[in-house]
Amino acid sequence: MQIKDRINAFINLGKFLSEIDTESNPILNKAEAENGWFTQDNINFALNSWAKALSEENIKQWLSNYNLETTAQRSKIVAIIMAGNVPLVGFHDFLSVLITGNKALVKLSSNDKTLLPYLANHLISIEPKFKNLIEFTEGRLQNFDAVIATGSNNTARYFDYYFGKYPNIIRKNRNSVAVLTGNETEDELTKLANDIFRYFGLGCRNVSKIYIPENYNFEAFFKAMFSWKEIINNNKYINNYDYNKAVYLMDSFPLLDNEFMLLKEDNGFSSPISVVFYEKYTSLESLKKNLKESELHIQCIVSKAGIPNEVPFGKAQNPELWDYADGVDTVDFLLKLP
Template identity: 45%
Template sequence: MQTANSFISAFARLGDFLRQFPEGEADGEGEASAQLSELNHTHKDAFAEIIETEHIFNPWFTKDSVLRALSGIAQMLKPEVLRQWLAPYDLTPPPARLVRTVGLVMAGNIPLVGFHDLLCVLASGHRVLAKLSSKDDRLIKKVAEILSDIDPALGGHIELTDETLKGVDAVIATGSNNSARYFEYYFRNMPHIIRKNRNGIAVLTGEESEDELYRLGEDIFTYFGMGCRNVTKIFIPDSYDLTKLLGVLDRFSHLNQHHKYGNNVDYYRTLYLMNQAPILDNWVLLLKEESAIASPVGVVFYERYSEIGQVQEQLDLHKEEIQCIVSNLTEISGAIAPGETQQPMPWDYADGVDTLEFLKELV
């Protein structure tokens, strides 16, 4: 039976292994260092090769994007972070007869996007049956293999498949608004969490420093803007000069050299110009005035406001479309600072639904 301490120990070792790729191999000694050396002997070269070649299988998964994802997961897997996350739940491993099989339908929009769901299911003591996305199957398979090597008991609770989920007791499915309707129907007779499209938004005051605007750029451009926590819409004061923001975001101009991203920007620039839609353009990002929350890759929508109450009304109206909010305004409940959208902790649950509490209630 898996205990909280053994769970934390296993995932902390996984975190140490993953951390060395974005941060470099740390000097160390003792048992932890010996354990990492053992993992490296078996897995490091193969994992490094996956990182280097992932862009061949999915052009959006550049080396920089994969390393960014690994860095975020490694931060999440620090022992003190895991203890802080699990402490409020008073988790007791369920007896064998109450262990459930939880189906995971994983997305493939950013590298290892389904990892947190796998982490939650294993923390709850249940079994994972995960249907992988064809866009992101190599990384998660290797991570599961490494975890199984670290702790065979945990590995025995993981099954990965490319087939339709069958024989599951509950489901956590992530997809588009269209696929969510299918999931809601198909899994209607069992406990489920169904996630739809969501995006990040930012509320600016005009008082942000150049450094804060640059960090907002990271919230926009990381993973080419394809994550549910990427900022796709900004609210700005009526008098806000967007040329200042575009000037700072010029620092991300290298992204235009990525053929798929650059093609996306070119496509929407052409489309908007043909439709005579006003846009601002710095050749790596298009800004378009629009009331919608979700924008295409390479485009950020903006909307002006005269008082913050107007923004709050829009946030309430679109709350089912918003994953996170970036702002320095204290009036905006739950807002985070610029640059933090892609650094979620284990307790930052997608769509605000407590995944671990949901899993606890399956027993």
């Protein structure tokens, strides 16, 4: 299959995603039934995000820095072990493997086992040659050339042990942060609320911690967060909110609470569901240094404070195709497989 055929197939998949009937689609309803965190709103957001990402302009801009013309002659079998924290979280790896002319051997997360096969079947209907390049397996992975695995810090140790002898990308826990100066507009803080609450905060690109200057006034921040007040109607979310609030209060931790989210002063990065950590800084220069030292824990930084590689407010959950997880260029890795 030529590179132009692969590109055209994914462009057409993007068009399909933009036209999909999300309200009465039994596959999407099944995905929600299997995972209570996969609400129709979040599934729709994921599908719409990929519909926009898979435009002809985006795909060609993404691939313009690579030479993919000869990849069909050196096809490899790449095992992809996917996470299941947000809908279609592993789609970029799936896309990268196939667009580079390789075969995807996919082990799905039990939390997200419906959506990707559905899209894969449609991709095959667009371009039947993909049929022999896509395989889903529930058993033990075997007969592959490279591995891309995403999981927790604990599972990463397991991945290192079992897959260390293969060319690999092994991703661990990461979280995203926001740096506030106190000069943010109401619109920017409302967009930050999207970065915090989308997918219930379960994604690595969700802002789980904010950095604030000394004597920061939270009034405008909490007012903006109120745009997501309806999140409290999700039973799984409210159960986490009630549980975390009770635990923190029993341990006498001081909290800021707006009745559907908790703010806790903490130097960690990975906050529980319904909780956002905050940490005060005395100068932006010292904060930049601290963020640089902590870069292995951080997926992206949302800010307008002049932080290196910062992401605009509201863009954390809309990465470009060339915004690679953990900063590791997946396409370059695939093109250099021996």
